[in-house]
Amino acid sequence: MPFVTDYYGITGPVLFANVDVASDNFRFLDPHAVRLTGAMQPFASEALHCVDTFLGEIVRCVISPVPGDHRRGEALLKRFREPWETRLGMSAKGYHGHGGGEDVGSWIWTAMSTDLVALVHVGVLEHLEDLPMFIDGIDRDITSDVTTRIMFAPLARFTESMLLKHPEFTSNGHKAKTVISQVWDPSTLEWTEEQFTLPVADGKPLLLVPAAWTRRNLLMSATRFYEKTVLDFAQIERAVRGSDGKLIKTPKDELAKIKGLGRGRNTNVRLTLEAFEKNENLIEYFKAFVALKFERPEEDDAVAA
Incomplete structure (x- = not known):
C-alpha cells in the first residue's frame, strides 16, 4: 500500500510521519524525541504535559x-x-x-512498586522515557503504544490541523470520520473520552504523528544507557591510578564480563542507585549525552514525502 502522501495525492514537504497507510512501519513514537523537539513542534507542550502528569500521578x-x-x-x-x-x-x-493492554500496565506497576521503588522514592525516575531503561519487556514498540495512548488528544488535534492544511485529505473521494477515543485528561488526572475528526485510510481512521517525534530506535534505550553511561560510571569507580598519575580504566568489554556488571536492566537499576548514593545522577548524565548526539528525523532515515 502507498504512503500517506501517495494515498491522498499530497505534494511537497509535510510535518507528519509519512507512513504506509495499511501496515505497521517499524517507526516508533519516542517521548524523548518529543521533549527534545518541543519548542520547535506544534502541540508538543500539550503532549508533554499529558505524559508528565500521567507519570507524576503514577509516581504519587x-x-x-x-x-x-x-x-x-x-x-x-x-x-x-x-x-x-x-x-x-x-x-x-x-x-x-x-x-499494551492490561498485561503491560501490570508489568509497569509491578516494576515501579518493587524493583524500581527506590528510584521512584529518590526522585530520579522523572519521565515516561526513563522506564524502558529499567523495565524488562518495555522497549520501543510498547513505549510507542503507551506514549501514543497518553498523547492521543494532542496527536488528534495535530491531525485535525493537518486536515485543514492539506485539503487532499477530504477531496477526490477521500473522507474524514468522527471518532470517540480514550484520552488522558491532565487537568483531572483521569482517563476520559473525547471526540475528534480523523482522515480515513484503507477504511480505517488515521492518526498522524509529527515526523520529528518518531524514531527507528528509542533515544533512551536500556542498551544505549548501559553501554554509554552505566559502564562509564563503572569504569571510573574501578579505575586505578598508574605510576605516571594517569587513570587506568578497565575496557568496557571486560567490565561487562564481571559478575554484577553484565548487560541487563538489573545492572542499570543497581548502578544508578549506587551512583545516586554518591550524588551522581546517571539518568541526567545520559540525557545530556543523548541531547548532544540528537539527530533530526531526516537524518534518522525518516520517510520523506
Whole structure:
C-alpha cells in the first residue's frame, strides 16, 4: 500500500510521519524525541504535559501509603489499548499487534512498586522515557503504544490541523470520520473520552504523528544507557591510578564480563542507585549525552514525502 502522501495525492514537504497507510512501519513514537523537539513542534507542550502528569500521578500512587492509591495507580496503567490508528510499530501483519493492554500496565506497576521503588522514592525516575531503561519487556514498540495512548488528544488535534492544511485529505473521494477515543485528561488526572475528526485510510481512521517525534530506535534505550553511561560510571569507580598519575580504566568489554556488571536492566537499576548514593545522577548524565548526539528525523532515515 502507498504512503500517506501517495494515498491522498499530497505534494511537497509535510510535518507528519509519512507512513504506509495499511501496515505497521517499524517507526516508533519516542517521548524523548518529543521533549527534545518541543519548542520547535506544534502541540508538543500539550503532549508533554499529558505524559508528565500521567507519570507524576503514577509516581504519587507508588509512594503513597494508602492502599487505594496503589489500586488506582495500577488501574490507570491497565488502560493501554493499542492505538493502531498511527500505523506505527512492528506487527508482523497489518497494524493490529500485541499492543499494551492490561498485561503491560501490570508489568509497569509491578516494576515501579518493587524493583524500581527506590528510584521512584529518590526522585530520579522523572519521565515516561526513563522506564524502558529499567523495565524488562518495555522497549520501543510498547513505549510507542503507551506514549501514543497518553498523547492521543494532542496527536488528534495535530491531525485535525493537518486536515485543514492539506485539503487532499477530504477531496477526490477521500473522507474524514468522527471518532470517540480514550484520552488522558491532565487537568483531572483521569482517563476520559473525547471526540475528534480523523482522515480515513484503507477504511480505517488515521492518526498522524509529527515526523520529528518518531524514531527507528528509542533515544533512551536500556542498551544505549548501559553501554554509554552505566559502564562509564563503572569504569571510573574501578579505575586505578598508574605510576605516571594517569587513570587506568578497565575496557568496557571486560567490565561487562564481571559478575554484577553484565548487560541487563538489573545492572542499570543497581548502578544508578549506587551512583545516586554518591550524588551522581546517571539518568541526567545520559540525557545530556543523548541531547548532544540528537539527530533530526531526516537524518534518522525518516520517510520523506
